[in-house]
Amino acid sequence: METPGISAPSVPAATEQDEHVRTRLLNAAVRVFDRKGYAAASVREVAEMAGVTKPAVYYHFGSKEGLLLAILHQAERQLSHTLEQADLRPGSARERIVALCEDVYALFGQHVPLARVAHAVFLGPPDGAPPFDVTVFEVKFRRSIERMVEAGIASGEFLPVATEDVALGVMAMLELCNERQLHPAFEPVGPGVVRRLISLFFDGVMNAPRG
Amino acid sequence: METPGISAPSVPAATEQDEHVRTRLLNAAVRVFDRKGYAAASVREVAEMAGVTKPAVYYHFGSKEGLLLAILHQAERQLSHTLEQADLRPGSARERIVALCEDVYALFGQHVPLARVAHAVFLGPPDGAPPFDVTVFEVKFRRSIERMVEAGIASGEFLPVATEDVALGVMAMLELCNERQLHPAFEPVGPGVVRRLISLFFDGVMNAPRG
């Protein structure tokens, strides 16, 4: 499937087959941690799936923990990026909140194994994973929603309800959708569920007559 | 703290110190699985915390998996019991739904370590735990809510909205509250959150003027 261009040996092509070992190890670790869980996964299996041997893992990441931490930092960067983009979006408060949730939902859907690993660390046993502040994204996300809600209240778009409860309700809807998107035992929910559920929730918040 | 009654040696007192080995092992396993995670927990640690030795575990439960399955069946029985009670409760649809969610929330709060272990198995890696149909309770719970919603629609208490979406929204609120009750990184939410959040959600569903 590759276009065999004129050979340029001084510029090694970055094909998927010839990725850097670091990247191959990260991708393999996500797959193995996702299937076996971090504690039950073995460094040997990760190395084999990446096509290298065990010492390569310890050379690049120092330990099994270092491998997981690299994965988590990668996830954190992607989430923070999505969050920062949403803060700059124009539109009504309601539409901005829905759009942010749809963005996060889409991001999770594009990186299901990575999201599952991060989710497992977030909810997993305290002793099972290395210390990693998993609440930083939750706090950032809640603050973003709360700012949007406050703007909506100030503009008269929302009723003067409890800002914190509205943020929790929105997060609840998004988390439910993500859970059902990530967990293999659930039948997949349609693409419009996020918008539908949050709209259902908002129709008790909007300061406007129904219809 | 025990009342030293007249000695009755033929009836051994069921003090907490003198529980049956089976029960002590179950309680210890919940604590260890909760802290370390099922995969990382060792049978030796469970046995030591129960005050017995390793072979006692294999005598009573056959294997480490059998120990976990006994724990999960115990949790399943408690949840099914709460669900069956809620189906018989009288009152309006809205109040019955809120009461059911408060019951489940209280049940989780009374058995936090057990709930965390069950939650971890539910969301954990597919290869990490033995096969156990964790969706059975989720389906039962959703059907209960859906029946209540349909009754509310039929009686005119609710607007003719999508029953499935309402059930999902209610479950989302309950799950968020339970997550924050179970996860040590979250500051505890107050006792009225379940009712408050679900009420906030319902105020967009009720077929009645606001106020």
Next chain:
DNA sequence: GTCTATACAATGATAGAC
């Protein structure tokens, strides 16, 4: 029923050659 002692496999991690 519960113990001591042990079999046996697998793990995370390292040393040192190349």
Next chain:
DNA sequence: GTCTATCATTGTATAGAC
């Protein structure tokens, strides 16, 4: 940077005494 070979530890599970 990546390999081969190896170490010390820990895991589940069992055999057999009592």
